[in-house]
Amino acid sequence: MPIQTLIRNCVAIGLVVGLGACNGPMTSPTQNVAGSATVNLDPNTRGPVAGVGIEGQDITSMTDQMMRDMLGTPQLAGRAVPPQVIVDGEYFSNESSQRINRNIIADRLRINLNRASQGRMVFVSRQSAGMVQQERDLKRQGQVDTGTVGLTKAQAGGDFRLRGNIASLDSRDPRTGMIQRYNQVTFEMVDLERGTIVWSGIYEFARAAADDIIYR
Amino acid sequence: MTDKSRSMNRKVSKTTALGALMGAAVLAGCVPTQVTRPPDVACDFTPYLTAVQAGQVIMGPLPGTMTAVPLNSVRVIDPRIANKVLVQSVAARRTETGTVEVQSRLINCTDFPLQVQGRTMFLDTANFNVEPPSAWQRVFLPPRSFGQYQEKSTDIRRVANFTVELREGD
Numbered sequence: 001m002p003i004q005t006l007i008r009n010c011v012a013i014g015l016v017v018g019l020g021a022c023n024g025p026m027t028s029p030t031q032n033v034a035g036s037a038t039v040n041l042d043p044n045t046r047g048p049v050a051g052v053g054i055e056g057q058d059i060t061s062m063t064d065q066m067m068r069d070m071l072g073t074p075q076l077a078g079r080a081v082p083p084q085v086i087v088d089g090e091y092f093s094n095e096s097s098q099r100i101n102r103n104i105i106a107d108r109l110r111i112n113l114n115r116a117s118q119g120r121m122v123f124v125s126r127q128s129a130g131m132v133q134q135e136r137d138l139k140r141q142g143q144v145d146t147g148t149v150g151l152t153k154a155q156a157g158g159d160f161r162l163r164g165n166i167a168s169l170d171s172r173d174p175r176t177g178m179i180q181r182y183n184q185v186t187f188e189m190v191d192l193e194r195g196t197i198v199w200s201g202i203y204e205f206a207r208a209a210a211d212d213i214i215y216r
Numbered sequence: 217m218t219d220k221s222r223s224m225n226r227k228v229s230k231t232t233a234l235g236a237l238m239g240a241a242v243l244a245g246c247v248p249t250q251v252t253r254p255p256d257v258a259c260d261f262t263p264y265l266t267a268v269q270a271g272q273v274i275m276g277p278l279p280g281t282m283t284a285v286p287l288n289s290v291r292v293i294d295p296r297i298a299n300k301v302l303v304q305s306v307a308a309r310r311t312e313t314g315t316v317e318v319q320s321r322l323i324n325c326t327d328f329p330l331q332v333q334g335r336t337m338f339l340d341t342a343n344f345n346v347e348p349p350s351a352w353q354r355v356f357l358p359p360r361s362f363g364q365y366q367e368k369s370t371d372i373r374r375v376a377n378f379t380v381e382l383r384e385g386d
Contacts, residue, residue: 044352046386057352064351068368071315078313116347116370120313205354 051213052181053098054166062203063109066187067116075198076160076189077120084122085189086158087113096168096183098215105185106162124156160189160198180208258282287339287377290320290365294383300326301357301382314372320365320380324357331356331385336367340374347371354385 041047043056071077076085089106114123125132132155138144139151169182187201263278285291290303304321311317316338324330333352340346350367357363365382369375 061351061353065353068315068350068370071370072311072313072317072368074312077315118371120372 049213050209051211051215052179052207052209053168053213053215054096054100054183054185058183058203058205059105059108062185063105063112065203066109066201067113069201070113070189070199071116071120073199077117082120082122083159084124084156086124086126086161086192088125088127088162090126091161091163092165094166096166097170097181098166098168098183100166100215102166105164105166109162109187122156124158126158129155158192161192163188163190176210178208178210180206182206285379287343287379290322290334290380290382292382297330297332297382297384300324300330301332303382304362306380308378311368316369316371316375316378318367318369318378318380322355322357322363322365322382324359324361324363327359329356329358332363332365332382333385334365334367334380334382336369336378336380338369338371338375339377339379341376343377346374352383 039048044060046055046057076083087106087110089103092102092106094100094102110123113121135144136155139146164185164187167184167186169184171180172178183205185203187203188197189199190196191198260281263280267278288306288308290306292298292301292303302323302325304323306318306320308316308318318336320334322332332355334355335350335352337349338346347370353365353367355363355365365380367380369378
């Protein structure tokens with residue numbers, strides 16, 4: 001056999017073997033590790049993935065508690081003329097060690113408070129100020145009609161505004177890997193004319209665990 | 217025995233007596249016969265199955281399928297704490313804004329700390345829910361001691377009854 005034919009045959013055999021090797025794993029049955037089926041959870045109850053930080057059940061619990069407390073406070077919910085309040089995450093800060101979307105707390109509080117108050121408070125959407133101004137301008141320029149509720153001199157101002165803070169205190173045992181965290185969420189309604197605090201609420205809890213849960 | 221030690225002994229015996237009295241009071245609260253506990257919800261499917269076999273497809277509540285749940289009371293719905301926690305009192309009143317405030321005193325009858333969670337359903341005169349049930353709220357109960365569960369309604373006009381549920385804290 002000439003040397004060139006021998007080399008050609010060897011290359012061909014090599015390719016066949018190589019391709020065969022490549023094809024092998026793809027044609028064999030896939031060995032999947034058993035996964036977990038999707039489950040629907042009650043947002044008011046701790047789920048299977050839980051750590052030491054603020055979780056869904058804490059948010060539902062704290063906003064429900066604050067809402068009910070606000071509605072039982074005469075300075076806010078017992079006035080002859082319903083106060084105009086601003087409840088958003090603008091002045092809700094997060095100084096804790098946990099990454100968290102502050103709006104998830106402020107939005108739930110505002111929506112549930114608005115639904116439950118039934119006119120005992122009037123909610124000013126300061127987040128929508130730009131959108132509202134755009135429409136007001138169009139109405140006054142005559143590009144759109146005045147709608148059905150009439151024109152006002154200005155947008156609504158706030159009597160009270162929510163401010164709050166999320167803070168935490170962490171401690172860790174390097175021997176066991178155990179982590180303990182004290183979480184504190186404070187809520188205050190501030191009089192926007194005088195600067196006084198007319199209502200305060202606090203939600204706090206401490207948890208300890210050695211699990212490697214990541215909040216993100 | 218000096219005057220000082222006599223005085224000390226008197227103080228100790230007074231403290232012991234007071235402690236014994238308090239302990240007796242707590243234990244007295246733990247005797248099930250002294251606290252009326254509402255019956256647990258019991259479901260009997262027999263009338264339902266009989267009706268299904270008779271050919272009924274759509275039906276309303278059938279008499280005898282459920283025991284009546286008393287209103288304005290606290291129900292321990294979790295068997296894990298059924299023989300650990302007792303309800304000493306439950307009361308309700310109007311707040312200054314007209315909402316209804318419910319308060320219940322709970323006793324931890326065990327020698328170790330317990331956590332319970334409570335929620336309240338506020339009902340109108342026709343037993344309709346006037347608002348969604350409150351979120352579960354945690355109460356810490358030290359060993360052989362009292363804790364307080366408290367909740368407020370959001371409605372000011374329609375609340376006529378309430379029912380409180382207790383489960384073990386997770």
